[in-house]
Amino acid sequence: MASENQQEKPDLAKGIASADLTEGQMLVGTLDGEDVLVARSGGKLFALGAKCTHLGAPLAKGIMVHGELRCPWHHARFSLETGEAVSAPALDPVGCFRAEESDGRIVVGKGRETISRPAPEKTLARRVVIVGGGAAGHACAEMLARSAFPGSVTMISNDSDAPYDRTFCSKQYLAGKVSRENAALADKPLYAAGEGEGKGEGGIALRLKTNVEAIDPAAKEITLSGGERIGYDALVLATGAEPQRPDIPGFERPNVYVLRTLADADALIEAAEKASRVAVIGASYIGLEVAASMIGRKLQVDVISPDEVPVGKTLGIEGGKFVQGLHEKKGVTFHLGRKVKGFDGRTLTLDDGSKLEADFVVAGTGVAPRAELAEAAGLKVASKEKGGGVVVNGRLETSAEGIYAAGDIARYPDPHGGGHIRVEHWVHAERQGQHVARLLMGATGDFRLPPFFWSAHYGTSLRYVGHAGKQAEPRLEGSVEDGEFAIRFFDEGKESALATCKKDKLALEVEAEWEQV
Incomplete structure (x- = not known):
């Protein structure tokens, strides 16, 4: 496979030899000065933007699987057919280009027709209310907006800022590497401009600095701190977790x-x-x-x-x-x-x-799920001894009809390891929010994606896939001293998690494998 770091990338407008791109391979060239990735998968040719729209990772260092191009850094996923960001943390699509093959050469050009997403024909709700403006809440709202959800979407957040990437709070922004504005998760048109109540071009009414005081599952209403009542057909609880002060x-x-x-x-x-x-x-x-x-x-x-x-x-x-x-x-x-x-x-x-x-x-010193609102409404909540959280089924539905829970508060069935788990990972919360959005637009099926997070330490990055129990046995592969290794974790003989350093493709491949279990 050609390296993205090669000194001279081929000019894709002039074309490359078909033999230079065999089945399953990716190659990065340029088109009018822009890096473009060309790939052959399933007998088809694809030409896409070469960098992940999340934080700019080189996509050629990732993998292609299940019709997707997967980012090596933070495991974002893009449709090979459309360029759509089908799974967080990337939310924006990569560019798509026209790729044609004839007489033993592949030529790439601009002007590929965008494949538009049809509006959902059948939805489970007309009025969606999302409580919480973090990872799960924003991802749910964003997925509904990009999919032309025909109903109304209202987000209630007690934060003073419109949804932002909380990982920046301890990393890039706190370190002084980026400005406060860089942490924003969406352009203002998605939500209302400014603070308070309003509706942005994305169709989402955003209420900042607002607390939900109560949920009435029977009436399908929530009550805000000022006494206002808002009705819903579907309620998404994405209240996250609260840091614990010792x-x-x-x-x-x-x-x-x-x-x-x-x-x-x-x-x-x-x-x-x-x-x-x-x-x-x-x-x-x-x-x-x-x-x-x-x-x-x-x-x-x-x-x-x-x-x-x-x-x-x-x-x-x-x-x-x-x-x-x-x-x-x-x-x-x-x-x-x-x-x-x-x-x-x-x-x-x-x-x-x-x-x-x-x-x-x-x-x-740790966090606790913000499940008090759900518990007060009579929803099933796990005890503190069991890790807390709002108990949901595989579809992330709570014990009350029409109410979902996603992100740090959701205690859900683990399809890979069995039992119920609650996961406090940013990307996992986003993906659960996206899953709820798809369900509300008529999709079926349980949430089955394995947990994933990354952690960076002075330029050294770790990837972690899966969920290991407290008694899991670690088995090291590679050299910790050299900083290139994998640690596999086993619960009762079954591999349950994988931590890697400088083995990004392995992490992607294991994640893809566990999705099929």
Whole structure:
């Protein structure tokens, strides 16, 4: 397969030899100075934009499967036929070009006719209300809008900002690499311009800084904090999860922060501008991303965690030590196997009596599903001991007719591992929101996509597919020391999850395989 990084890419307007593109291969060339990917799959030729519309990954380094082109970085999926972004995190399509083959040559040109999506002939609802403006809520609304959903869509969000990519809060935006505007998930026309109530060109009425106080499943109405009642045919609960503030003396102080929203990130950025040292409580992915962002802002960073290694629950001991080493090389100091006993506003006291100076503290100590609204309405909710969340079936339907739950709050049947699971991954939440949207437009079938997330640490990226139980056995393939490895996790002898570093195609191939189980 031709490499995208070759010095001289072929001019596709002049054409390439048919023999240079065999079945299952991809090749990147140029067309009027633009990179274009040419592929042969299923006996057909395709010519598409060469970069993922999510964050610009080179699609030629991905795979083609099930009629889709899949991104190597964040596993977005594009239809080979239409270029449509059929699965998050990409939402915008890639360009499509005309590819013709004759006399042993393939020539690409502009002007390919766009294959339009027909409006749904049958929908399950005319009035859709979405509670929550995060990953699942926005993905559901966006899918309805792009599919010309003929009914009304109303989104209720208690956030002060229109839907944005929350992963930027701990990564790009917090690190100062992108502006606040870059975090937006949609152009303003999709929603109403400005704040408050209104309807954008995408047909979505957006209500910001608004709380839903109650759900009446029998009347199919919700009640807002001001007393207004809104009827629905379908209600999508996508309220996400709430960061937990540890019950530690001194953690009620104003210089102790949690991170969920852009406003939280704004507060952290302001605090960092006046500080020289920060303490991060918890060695979770969010905690480590905050640590990396603060290192990028030239602060001294201490990470305190009771765990043996960072992120050991998902990477095992060897993988966790690898991640720890990446951070230590950048200057992060870890205090593992330790708990915080108190904070006086300037000094943290640990359980071994040692003390750490900190201008401010960030608590990355886990989240809890925001399921109180559902529970108050009588919907089936899992106990805290079982991980919490709103219990749904394979179609993401709750115990009340016409009400769905998607994202961090949904406890759903795991088609690969069995049992019910609740997953707190951004991409997974988006894909569940998209699944609900398709159901509302008449699609059938259960949600079967395996969980997936990525995590970047100073230029080193990890991919994680599947869901491993607490007692899963990790098995390492490759070299952690060289930074190129795969860790397979087994629950009772069955492979349940895969973590990879510099093995992007393997992660894509395993994900595609597990979708068919």
